Amino acid sequence: MSGAGTIGAETALIAGQGSLPARLVVAAPEMLVCVPEGAPAPVKGIGVLHFRVERLVPLFDALAERGITRVCLAGAMQRPKLEPEMFDARTASLVPRLVGAMQAGDDATLRAVIGLFEEFGFEVIGADEICPDLVPVEGLICGTLTEEDKADAERAAEIVSALGAVDVGQGAVVARGLCLAVEALPGTDAMLDFVAAHRALAPGAKTGVFFKAPKPGQDRRIDLPAIGPNTVAKAAAAGLAGIVFEAGGVLLIDRDATVQAAEAAGVFLWGRSA
Numbered sequence: 077m078s079g080a081g082t083i084g085a086e087t088a089l090i091a092g093q094g095s096l097p098a099r100l101v102v103a104a105p106e107m108l109v110c111v112p113e114g115a116p117a118p119v120k121g122i123g124v125l126h127f128r129v130e131r132l133v134p135l136f137d138a139l140a141e142r143g144i145t146r147v148c149l150a151g152a153m154q155r156p157k158l159e160p161e162m163f164d165a166r167t168a169s170l171v172p173r174l175v176g177a178m179q180a181g182d183d184a185t186l187r188a189v190i191g192l193f194e195e196f197g198f199e200v201i202g203a204d205e206i207c208p209d210l211v212p213v214e215g216l217i218c219g220t221l222t223e224e225d226k227a228d229a230e231r232a233a234e235i236v237s238a239l240g241a242v243d244v245g246q247g248a249v250v251a252r253g254l255c256l257a258v259e260a261l262p263g264t265d266a267m268l269d270f271v272a273a274h275r276a277l278a279p280g281a282k283t284g285v286f287f288k289a290p291k292p293g294q295d296r297r298i299d300l301p302a303i304g305p306n307t308v309a310k311a312a313a314a315g316l317a318g319i320v321f322e323a324g325g326v327l328l329i330d331r332d333a334t335v336q337a338a339e340a341a342g343v344f345l346w347g348r349s350a
Contacts, residue, residue, distance in 0.1 A: 083106070240289070249316065302326065
C-alpha cells in the first residue's frame with residue numbers, strides 16, 4: 077500500500093471519528109495513535125494515548141518525550157465541551173486564541189490547531205502523505221456523465237467556492253441548474269438527508285449531483301473532504317445521478333467498496349479538474 081514503510085514511530089496520528097483513521101493505522105502501524113479521552117481506538121486491539129483538549133500542552137510534552145516529530149490529524153473532529161477546571165496553566169493561556177479562532181469558523185480553528193503543533197516543534201502532515209492513493213486524480217471512475225450532469229457540476233462548484241470563501245461548507249447539491257441544498261455545520265449526511273426528504277415528495281429519474289471540494293485557500297494537510305460508501309448510499313437515497321469531487325482535493329475512503337456501491341446504485345463518480 078502506498079505510504080506504508082515511509083511513516084514510522086516518529087509520527088503520531090491524532091485520530092477523530094470515521095473510517096479514515098483506521099485506514100491510516102493499517103497503512104502505518106508503527107504510528108503512535110492518540111484519541112480524545114473516552115473515544116475508542118480506530119482499530120480494535122491497539123494501544124492508544126488518550127488526551128484531553130484542556131490539557132493540550134501536556135499532550136505536546138508527552139509526544140516530544142516519545143520522540144514524535146510529525147503529526148497527522150485525521151477523522152471527524154467534534155467541537156469539544158470544555159471543562160474549565162481541567163485546564164492546566166499553560167494550556168489555559170492558549171484559550172483566548174483558540175476561542176477566537178473557533179468563533180471565526182472551522183477553517184480558522186483548524187489553522188490555529190496546526191499553528192500550535194508547529195509552534196511546539198511538530199511537523200503537520202496530511203493523510204495523503206501516509207496513503208497517497210486515498211486522493212483520486214482527474215477522471216470518471218465509474219458510471220456515465222451527461223451534459224446536464226456537467227452543467228450541474230459547474231454550477232455546484234461555483235456555489236461551493238462561494239461558500240468556502242466565507243468558511244461555511246465544502247459541498248452542494250444541484251439538479252437541473254437549481255441548488256437544492258448546501259453543506260453547513262450539520263455536515264454532508266444532514267444535507268443529503270434533507271435532499272432525500274424533499275425529493276421523496278416528487279420521485280422520478282435520478283437527476284442532479286453532489287459536489288465536494290476543499291475551501292479556497294484551505295490548508296490541505298487537515299480536513300480534506302472525504303467520500304465513502306455511506307456517501308454513495310446517501311446520494312442514491314437523495315435521487316442523485318452522481319457524485320462529483322475536485323480531483324486531487326478529496327479523500328476517497330475505501331475505494332473498492334465505494335466504487336462497488338456506486339455501480340450497484342447507478343451513481344457515477346467523477347473527479348473533476350479544479
